[in-house]
Amino acid sequence: MTNHKQQARSAIVMGATSGIGYEVAKLLAGRNWRVGVAGRRKDLLEKMVAETEGIVAYEVxxxxxxxxxxxxxxxxxxxxxxxxxxxxxxxxxxNTALEAEKELSTIETNCLGMARMVGEAFRYFEMHQETAAQLAVISSIARTKGLGAAPAYSASKRFTSHYLECLCQLARIKGLRHLHITDIRPGFVKTPLIEGSNFPMQLQAGQVAADIVDALEKRKAVVTINWMYRLLVFFWQLIPRYLWTRMRIS
Ligand SMILES: NC(=O)c1ccc[n+]([C@@H]2O[C@H](COP(=O)([O-])OP(=O)(O)OC[C@H]3O[C@@H](n4cnc5c(N)ncnc54)[C@H](OP(=O)(O)O)[C@@H]3O)[C@@H](O)[C@H]2O)c1
Known part of the structure; x- marks a missing residue:
């Protein structure tokens, strides 16, 4: 067993090269976490380690x-x-054209990739029960109802959210009281992911990251960001399927 628990707390941010992950990594580093960052773009990861105190390691x-x-x-x-x-x-x-490549790559990254990494983190935390541990994943408000204009994305976020609910119960079954699991559901956030779109009510990534870190510190199980979207989701989920599938939302 390692003695790492005597050091500053360590966080790993997967998908830290841009957008929400980038902002969360920087915020955690500023709050005395030792942060490790990961993603596919090596140059951006190197730059983060070189420029931000507290971001101490990276892996492609x-x-x-x-x-x-x-x-x-x-x-x-x-x-x-x-x-x-x-x-x-x-x-x-x-993806209203339902291009196969877009659908399948989304499922590969958001479902298979997510389950691969989150599963490994869960198993690690099961092996290391010395101190409190946290596992947090960004799903989306896109999980609320099936979106015809973005089928794989919407369904992948439902999958993520459902998977986290399963892991919460599994943690209970296994008696992992030290492990806190958080499902983060942001509304539209101004990041490269939605660049070029004209979606309404776009939130700033820095503010969303601050809300996320706040939710992590409070060990919330589910957090929808922000209050406007909490209100929207409340009414959105009340729409019956019969009506929803007849609405032309794009
Ligand atoms: N922006 C929104 O409106 C919004 C709303 C709700 C939820 N979300 C969710 O928030 C999360 C972050 O999105 P964002 O808005 O911050 O978008 P973003 O700026 O495009 O960031 C996406 C991150 O994911 C990483 N990534 C993508 N494919 C990867 C792969 N195969 N392996 C490892 N890392 C990969 C990217 O890094 P590399 O390219 O370097 O690999 C990048 O760091 C996503 O799950 C997204 O669905 C976004």
Whole structure:
């Protein structure tokens, strides 16, 4: 057993090269976490480590690769352990043409890749029960109802959310009282993911990251960001399927 628990808490941010993950990694580093970052773009990861005090290590990881979990373990070793696993990696498309490549790559990244990495983090935390541990994943308000304009994305976010609910119960079954699991559901956020779109009510990534870190500190199980979207989701989920599938939303 390692003695890493005597050091500053360690966080790994998967999908830290841009958008929400980038902002969360910087915020955690500013709050005395030792942060390890990962994603596919090596130059951006190198830059983050060089420029941000507290971001101390990186690993190039593509979550769609079967060996991606080896990279996670290398990063954990460099940090001397892991107290928080934060999963922000994700892709998505508006895909009314239902192009197969877009649908399948979304499922590969957001479902298979997510389950691969989150599963490994869960198993790690099961093996290391000395102190509190946190596992957090960004799903989306797109999970609320099936979106005809973005089928794979919407369904992948439902999958993510449902998967986390399963892991919450599994943690109870296994008596893992030290492990806190958080499902983060943001509304539209101004990041490269939705660049060029004209979606309304776009939130700033920095503010969303601050709300996320706040939710992590409070160990919330589910958080919808922000209050406007909480209100929207409340009414949105009341729409019956019969009516929803007849609405032309794009
Ligand atoms: N923006 C929104 O409106 C919004 C709303 C709700 C939820 N979300 C969710 O928030 C998460 C972050 O998205 P974002 O808005 O911050 O978008 P973003 O700026 O495009 O960031 C996506 C991140 O995912 C990483 N990534 C993508 N594919 C990957 C792969 N195969 N392996 C490892 N990392 C991968 C990217 O890094 P590399 O390219 O370097 O690999 C990047 O760091 C996503 O799950 C997204 O679905 C976004």
């Amino acid at each position: 990881i593509d979550v769609t690769h079967a060996q991606a979990t080896d990279g996670l373990h290398r990063l954990m070793e460099r940090l001397g352990g892991m107290d928080l696993y934060f999963h922000s990696s994700g892709i998505g498309y508006q």
